[in-house]
Amino acid sequence: EVQLVESGGVVVRPGGSLRLSCAASGFTFDDNAMNWVRQPPGKGLEWVSLISWDGGTTYYADSVKGRFTISRDNSKNSLYLQMNSLRVEDTALYYCAKGAGSYAYFDYWGQGTLVTVSS
Amino acid sequence: SYVLTLPPSVSVAPGETSTITCGGNNIGSKIVHWYQQKPGQGPVLVIYHDTDRPSGIPERFSGSNSGNTATLTISRVEAGDEADYYCQVWDSTSDHYVFGAGTKVTVL
Numbered sequence: 718e719v720q721l722v723e724s725g726g727v728v729v730r731p732g733g734s735l736r737l738s739c740a741a742s743g744f745t746f747d748d749n750a751m752n753w754v755r756q757p758p759g760k761g762l763e764w765v766s767l768i769s770w771d772g773g774t775t776y777y778a779d780s781v782k783g784r785f786t787i788s789r790d791n792s793k794n795s796l797y798l799q800m801n802s803l804r805v806e807d808t809a810l811y812y813c814a815k816g817a818g819s820y821a822y823f824d825y826w827g828q829g830t831l832v833t834v835s836s
Numbered sequence: 837s838y839v840l841t842l843p844p845s846v847s848v849a850p851g852e853t854s855t856i857t858c859g860g861n862n863i864g865s866k867i868v869h870w871y872q873q874k875p876g877q878g879p880v881l882v883i884y885h886d887t888d889r890p891s892g893i894p895e896r897f898s899g900s901n902s903g904n905t906a907t908l909t910i911s912r913v914e915a916g917d918e919a920d921y922y923c924q925v926w927d928s929t930s931d932h933y934v935f936g937a938g939t940k941v942t943v944l
Contacts, residue, residue: 752933762871762879762922764933776931779837812878820926820933822869824890826878 719743719825721813726830733803737830739796739813744825747771747791750816752823753798755809755832763809766798767816781807803834838927840936847942848913856939858906858923866925868906870899873938874919882921883908910941918943 725737737753753765766787767776775787786799796813810831814823841859848854858868868886871879881890883899886906896911910917923936 754933761920761938762873762924762935764935767933778932817884818867820931821867822881822884822924822926823871823879824881824884826880828878 719815721815721825721827723811723813723827723830726811726832728833728835729803731803731805731834731836733834735800735803735832737798737800737811737832739827741794741796741813741815744815746794750820751787751789751796752814752816753787753796754812754814754823754826755807756812756829757806757809765811767820768796800832803832805834808832808834837930837932838925838934840923840925840934842921842923842936842939844937845940845942847944848910849944850913850915852913854910854913854917854941856908856910856921856923856941858908858936859904860906860925861904863904863906863925864902866901866927868899868901869924870897870908871922871924872917872919873922879922913941913943915943917941 720742722740752767768787784802788797810829812829813827815825817824870883872882873879882897886901887899898909900907920938
């Protein structure tokens with residue numbers, strides 16, 4: 718059974734930093750691209766970032782480019798999101814999502830970890 | 837950047853058919869995927885590659901894509917289908933995933 722378990726969400730001040738983690742199991746982690754997708758409270762889904770199976774390719778949404786960094790450790794079956802210069806508008810539930818196809822869609826999602834940016 | 841347009845809400849009676857349209861410029865040239873999200877839960881893939889159903893998704897869910905509109909159809913709607921639904925594509929021009937804003941399906 719595929720499992721994606723996010724952690725690291727907390728309340729942080731504007732301008733602060735945070736690192737999210739996603740522990741993956743139930744599939745061959747280093748065969749798949751991985752993603753972060755976020756959902757502000759009461760709003761829709763917004764893709765944040767993608768990392769290829771080997772970490773060699775990364776893409777970012779314009780709203781986070783230059784502030785967030787996605788990474789992975791295939792030896793630990795783990796995905797990470799380093800979030801710097803956080804803004805109030807970054808407040809959201811952050812989901813880890815397994816990529817499928819060739820940069821096509823997300824076939825499994827975690828339950829999310831909540832990041833709140835507030836003074 | 838590429839934009840996907842969904843209606844904010846759709847209402848349907850039990851047993852009837854619900855149709856959700858996802859609009860986009862020449863969306864028929866892209867591959868569309870659909871997700872269902874129930875309150876307090878993570879999204880679940882219900883249609884991928886325009887028309888394919890993952891294992892475990894009822895045959896009542898179907899998809900199509902042509903021209904400027906992709907469609908998710910839910911036949912014989914049940915109370916358990918009440919959820920938010922999102923369409924999604926990969927925009928190769930920007931190397932970004934794009935989601936529609938979501939449609940809330942209410943079962944009357």
